[in-house]
Amino acid sequence: MTAASATRTPAIRIEGMSKWYGAFQVLADIDLTVMPGDRLVVCGPSGSGKSTLIRCINRLEEHQEGTITVDGIRLDENTRNIDAVRKEVGMVFQQFNLFPHLTILENCTLAPRTVRRMSKSDAEARAMHYLHKVRIPEQAGKYPGQLSGGQQQRVAIARSLCMDPRIMLFDEPTSALDPEMIKEVLDTMTDLAQEGMTMVVVTHEMGFARRVADRVVFMDRGRIVEQKPPEDFFNAPEHPRTKLFLDQVLGH
Amino acid sequence: MEFLTSLDFSPVWQYRWPLFWGLVETLWMAALAFAIAVPAGLGLALGRIYGGWLVNLPIMAFVDLMRFTPLLVQAVWIHFALPAVTGMNFAATQSAMIALSLHVTAYVCDVMRAGIIAIPKGQGEAARALGMKRRAVFFHVTMPQVWPLVLPPLGNVAVASFKLTTILGILAVDDLMKVTNRISTLTFRTFEFYTTAAVIYLLVGLLLTFAVHRVERRFGASRLERSAARADRASLAAARGAVAAGPRTVEPPPDR
Numbered sequence: 024m025t026a027a028s029a030t031r032t033p034a035i036r037i038e039g040m041s042k043w044y045g046a047f048q049v050l051a052d053i054d055l056t057v058m059p060g061d062r063l064v065v066c067g068p069s070g071s072g073k074s075t076l077i078r079c080i081n082r083l084e085e086h087q088e089g090t091i092t093v094d095g096i097r098l099d100e101n102t103r104n105i106d107a108v109r110k111e112v113g114m115v116f117q118q119f120n121l122f123p124h125l126t127i128l129e130n131c132t133l134a135p136r137t138v139r140r141m142s143k144s145d146a147e148a149r150a151m152h153y154l155h156k157v158r159i160p161e162q163a164g165k166y167p168g169q170l171s172g173g174q175q176q177r178v179a180i181a182r183s184l185c186m187d188p189r190i191m192l193f194d195e196p197t198s199a200l201d202p203e204m205i206k207e208v209l210d211t212m213t214d215l216a217q218e219g220m221t222m223v224v225v226t227h228e229m230g231f232a233r234r235v236a237d238r239v240v241f242m243d244r245g246r247i248v249e250q251k252p253p254e255d256f257f258n259a260p261e262h263p264r265t266k267l268f269l270d271q272v273l274g275h
Numbered sequence: 276m277e278f279l280t281s282l283d284f285s286p287v288w289q290y291r292w293p294l295f296w297g298l299v300e301t302l303w304m305a306a307l308a309f310a311i312a313v314p315a316g317l318g319l320a321l322g323r324i325y326g327g328w329l330v331n332l333p334i335m336a337f338v339d340l341m342r343f344t345p346l347l348v349q350a351v352w353i354h355f356a357l358p359a360v361t362g363m364n365f366a367a368t369q370s371a372m373i374a375l376s377l378h379v380t381a382y383v384c385d386v387m388r389a390g391i392i393a394i395p396k397g398q399g400e401a402a403r404a405l406g407m408k409r410r411a412v413f414f415h416v417t418m419p420q421v422w423p424l425v426l427p428p429l430g431n432v433a434v435a436s437f438k439l440t441t442i443l444g445i446l447a448v449d450d451l452m453k454v455t456n457r458i459s460t461l462t463f464r465t466f467e468f469y470t471t472a473a474v475i476y477l478l479v480g481l482l483l484t485f486a487v488h489r490v491e492r493r494f495g496a497s498r499l500e501r502s503a504a505r506a507d508r509a510s511l512a513a514a515r516g517a518v519a520a521g522p523r524t525v526e527p528p529p530d531r
């Protein structure tokens with residue numbers, strides 16, 4: 024990771040990016056730079072385009088204007104570039120999206136085996152390593168349906184890590200979880216951040232943002248309204264919409 | 276009373292071998308048509324789902340044509356009209372096989388399509404985010420979850436294609452129904468021979484259904500628990516019901 028932070032190539036560079044669904048503009052003129060090792064938290068009201076933005080970074084959605092460059096690779100129609108970017112970028116979803124027909128271990132070995140052509144034993148050794156890391160090695164033989172939500176989400180993180188990503192995207196990873204399971208997932212993410220992983224996290228967990236993020240991005244109606252270090256973001260928000268949002272999220 | 280006392284089933288035993296070979300003809304035609312229809316129907320379903328409108332429209336037209344015109348007419352078209360157009364001549368059995376295969380393919384296409392679209396989008400997205408290519412996603416993520424879902428409706432299609440063979444006698448095909456028809460006109464024992472045939476169809480149908488249930492027990496129900504679609508009752512019902520609009524000879528298994 025130290026090697027990565029020494030280079031000055033941004034992990035993610037988005038310039039003048041816009042996206043439409045038909046006539047509806049979801050993302051407008053997005054500029055965003057993420058350096059290696061950065062931990063970015065993206066927040067904003069529901070429907071503001073947070074998911075769409077991070078899904079553009081690994082091309083689950085395509086953008087129509089502007090450029091997205093990941094680790095020096097330009098994201099366009101070129102399938103080879105898309106494949107290359109997906110090898111660098113891991114993603115964790117709100118709904119976990121584990122493969123229900125495969126065991127936890129198989130969930131973690133499927134991509135390394137089919138994409139990286141890793142041998143079964145190598146892939147399994149690596150999977151066990153990461154399952155240890157997310158603290159559920161004992162669940163390896165079970166099926167996703169037999170695990171709690173928090174455990175499933177940790178498996179999803181381990182599954183992504185098995186592909187050795189340099190960047191991890193999280194789309195509201197704790198929003199589908201019962202309150203008592205949120206902490207175990209956030210702890211796993213905090214560990215990952217401490218190891219220097221480049222992370223873009225869409226979340227409403229403002230405690231996590233304060234502790235872990237080095238920058239918070241606020242989005243509204245498809246635009247980046249404000250981006251600041253957490254202290255400034257929480258203590259001195261500039262934009263009225265940011266203030267309103269913070270009141271709603273932190274208030275009560 | 277008089278009718279009952281006049282019944283005489285003894286000629287049935289006398290003609291047991293023609294009847295047997297008729298049954299054999301029926302069984303292999305149904306089996307072969309089904310074996311062709313499963314991969315063909317799957318292919319068409321993929322075209323329906325992933326193809327552009329240029330692929331999509333012809334497949335939709337084909338499926339509707341097959342589903343909403345009688346198999347009997349299709350068999351006649353293929354045997355008599357197709358040679359006139361293409362210059363190729365088919366033996367009656369070949370024409371019958373082509374007609375039945377195409378017909379069943381249309382139903383399999385619908386079943387497969389319903390099964391594939393019942394798999395939540397997040398599954399493919401997670402796999403692609405991991406860097407998996409479309410082919411790998413299809414074979415390792417999508418299809419293993421589709422099979423347990425489509426097994427019950429596919430079983431219905433299998434039983435239906437068995438019963439649909441009775442129509443193929445319109446061509447010079449010696450299936451069980453046609454053999455029954457010929458013998459009954461020969462012996463004037465119409466009632467006895469048709470009843471015998473009905474009992475045979477019933478027994479084979481029950482046997483097939485039983486076999487389907489066994490396969491389902493083994494691969495369907497338990498695996499269904501591990502399908503991402505399991506919570507999605509509506510899509511599941513759609514997958515099961517896809518074949519219900521068509522020829523159905525058995526009730527779908529009760530949801531448990």
Ligand SMILES: Nc1ncnc2c1ncn2[C@@H]1O[C@H](COP(=O)(O)OP(=O)(O)O)[C@@H](O)[C@H]1O
Pocket residue numbers: 044049067068069070071072073074075076
């Ligand atoms: N596939 C789609 N087609 C049309 N509109 C969409 C689609 N996906 C999302 N949207 C719309 O785009 C906007 C942004 O959605 P999203 O990125 O999911 O917001 P967020 O994650 O911030 O809640 C919403 O108004 C949503 O309704």
Ligand SMILES: [Mg+2]
Pocket residue numbers: 073074075195
């Ligand atoms: Mg979202």
